[in-house]
Amino acid sequence: MQDETSALHLFLNDENGDTAVTHMIFFIAAVIIAVGVVGALSTNVQSIMGATSENSEVVSDQLKTDITIISDPEVIPYNTTSDYYTFYAKNTGKSDIAPEYVDVILDGEYIQGKNLNMSLQDSPGVWKPSGVIIINVTTGDPLDPGDHRLKITTDNGISDTIDFKT
Incomplete structure (x- = not known):
């Protein structure tokens, strides 16, 4: 023990x-x-x-992605019957762009709805590389004479700007 x-x-x-x-x-x-x-x-x-x-x-x-406005800034076509200006832009990048996501700004004003008509010159539906998009901007009346600016922007922020005179 x-x-x-x-x-x-x-x-x-x-x-x-x-x-x-x-x-x-x-x-x-x-x-x-x-x-x-x-x-x-x-x-x-x-x-x-x-x-x-x-x-x-x-x-x-x-x-x-890259775009270039190819309109001639000296001669921007204006349709007096329907009151719209026509601009041309080219997809100079390597990727497709959906036209419904392209924004247009004219003289600092966002253009939308019935005042904007976009059509693809080459292929319907998607803006392909090297393709041209035709942008008709309805203004109601001709722009005042002088300097103006158009900016086109894609959905991912890539844009191009053109300064033109009327």
């Missing part, structure tokens, strides 16, 4: 065992905290990588 009591006494008073248990608790707590930090960081990294991927697609699309 003496041996059992001394063995129990040694076990209960073993400072190395207390230290090992304390270290084990701290180790488990550190692992739990590390797993939480890794989970939070991986979520942020995935979010950043997704945004970077989307941004690179937009930039790639912008690099492939």
Whole structure:
């Protein structure tokens, strides 16, 4: 019985065992905290990588898109019967452009609806590379004599501007 009591006494008073248990608790707590930090960081990294991927697609699309207004700024056709000016623009890029997403601004005023008619010269539906789009802008009355500006913008922000006189 003496041996059992001394063995129990040694076990209960073993400072190395207390230290090992304390270290084990701290180790488990550190692992739990590390797993939480890794989970939070991986979520942020995935979010950043997704945004970077989307941004690179937009930039790639912008690099492939280009338009040029090919109307002669000295002679802009005006239809006196229907009161509209006709402008011509060419898709000088490498990607197709949807005409329904092309915006037209004349002298700082956004042109839309019944005052804007766009038709493709070469192919219906999609403005193909090297294709020409015909843009008729109805003004109601002829523009005042002097300097004017027309801006055509695609859905991804690529634009061209022409300054002309009437």
